[in-house]
Amino acid sequence: MRARFPGLAVLDETTYVEVSDALAEAGFPLDWDPERRRFLPKAEEVRAGRLAL
Structure with a gap:
């Protein structure tokens, strides 16, 4: 996500489940x-x- 959205503040502890929900x-x-x-x-x-038929 950081490569796609460099300005986005994503915590290292964020799980794919949390991202999926969002x-x-x-x-x-x-x-x-x-x-x-x-x-x-x-x-x-x-x-x-x-x-x-």
């Missing part, structure tokens, strides 16, 4: 990807159903 509250619901160590857009849900 993003959701601000209208940016993102999911934390621990492997990539970054926030990504939420995966779209796939709905099971039948096709109308």
